[in-house]
Amino acid sequence: MRKILVTGALGQIGSELTMNLRDIYGAENVIASSRRAKEGHEELMESGAFEIVNVTDSKQIADAVKKHKVDTIVHLAALLSAVGEQKPAQAWNVNMNGLYNILEVAREEGCSVFTPSSIAVFGDSTPKDSTPQDTIQRPNTMYGVTKVAGELLCDYYYHKFGVDTRGVRFPGLISYKTLPGGGTTDYAVHIYYDALKNKKYTSFIDKGTKMDMMYMPDALNAITQLLEADPSKLIHRNAFNVTAMSFDPEEIAASIKKEIPEFELDYDVDPVRQSIADSWPNSLDDTAAREEWGWKPEFDLDSMTKDMLEKLKIKLGI
Ligand code: SER
Secondary structure (H helix, E strand, O other), rough: OEEEEEOOOOOOOOHHHHHHHHHHHHHHHEEEEEEOOOOOOOOHOOOEEEEEEEOOOOHHHHHHHOOOOEEEEOOOOOOOOOHHHHOHHHHHHHHHHHHHHHHHHHHHHHOEEOOOEEEEOOOOOOOOEEEOOOOOOOOOHHHHHHHHHHHHHHHHHHHHHOHHHHHEOOEEEEOOOOOOOOOOHHHHHHHHHHHHHEEEEOOOOOOOOOOOEEEEEHHHHHHHHHHHHOOHHHHOOEEEEEEEEEOOOOHHHHHHHHHHHOOOEEEOOOOHHHHHHHOOOOOOOHHHHHHHOOOOOOOHHHHHHHHHHHHHHHHHHH
């Protein structure tokens, strides 16, 4: 059985993935870690091992890996795109040095590494529609720069040292458990909260701006499927295009209106996040993931909207 260390375990993905991995591999085989304990995550911190790991400190990573005899690292700790523009030095430090430390420990201790990349690896010169798996990657955000360099570094560790590195380029992830930590696609999460609370949402992303998106259950499946994929079938390593849907603010609003007819959308566009969104693809081509490891999402926009609103109603007590 695998022994998995999850970094960034209290973040948007980690808070759900850790519990999902504990269901699959057994609670005793999944070690959650974060740079600090956080209120509201008691279930996760108490349902299995929890370690304080700041990924910029390689000793903390190595100690956790050795203590628990870890053989697989799922490295999620990172700053997202909008925050990365406010704090570029910190984004470089956490995203780049953090990943380097993880890969070095993995090389020394014989671990495999899954770490997500992002649609942020693409930029204005990338083809916007059906963005191919292998194409131009010239992003213009610090987050994107660290993700491209991270992809290359993971491939380097695979080819040079035989570290089993794998990853996907996630689109915007939509979930109800933990809020995303400062990304450009976050509007597509906030819109559901405001739809339930106020029947109205003011979008910081402009009308007509299409981006790829995915509901969290599909994102969790992508990670667990790729972790277990037959290595002899993998032509790519880090990272695979994956997507489930592509929409703009009006389309998600229309989907919400089917459930909440009085819902209204207006706009107060944030120029920083809008220019990031404009530089990203409208829709990815994820054929390589489908062919190499059987990727297939389950949720489309309307089925996600129904489920999100149902689950959020319970969470918010509405
Ligand atoms: N959701 C992320 C962001 O908006 C993309 O990887 O930054």
